Amino acid sequence: MFLKFGDQYSDGELGRLCELLELLDLKLSDVHNKISDSTDPDSEGLLDKGEYFIGVGFVAMQQYMIETLLFTGIDKGKAYSLGPVHSSNMPYASLINAAANWWKHEAEWWNAGEIAENNRTYPKISLVADSNEYQLSNVLASICSSSGFSLMGVVPFLIEWRKSVDEARSPR
Template identity: 55%
Template structure:
């Protein structure tokens, strides 16, 4: 049996670490004459991508162990952005994009 609350606690801990790292990078961006050439935007994107993948992992575990199964219906559930897409679907898509972007 999966411990959903334990997963959320670990996810929260990871997000706090990622937030600290992103804040550090943001400070470097603010003081850089050319943050793009310094690779700071790429660093920031990397850590944001890690966050999406961690969230996706938690979502997949929750969906599978809740009995819904990993199907399209599961990713249409829950709160939605004002544009109409479910947050779960947006997180899943962003994580997939980040994981596979280098292949394209």
């Protein structure tokens, strides 16, 4: 939830999200350094470790978006269509939501053999991820293509999305 005073936002949830994303980015930086020093980062589990931290970050962003919608009267489906749009023509909010769902449910989908069947998340992720491996790393790289590889690089898109949510709820 956020408050607005004139043109300024008060958003404690965004502050907490940024604090967590900064911690996760530190962990990602550590993983990146270890990958650079490794002869076989995949076998050492470093790529999976990075993917894990990225997944946690996307889930935290998803939680932030849900909390932002409190008291707005805007349905999640509509809300995820608002805000800035990725080069794939998918709204960033929808992509972030899909990445969070991917991280939370991928293992059960693989286990059930349903990764691409009856799944609304897979087409969104595959549209942006360049590979069938480490999809969340690829999504993050695609989102942050010009600002480096960090979860904090997604925050400007969340801020623009919040502004779009605010405008969508305001009477015109």
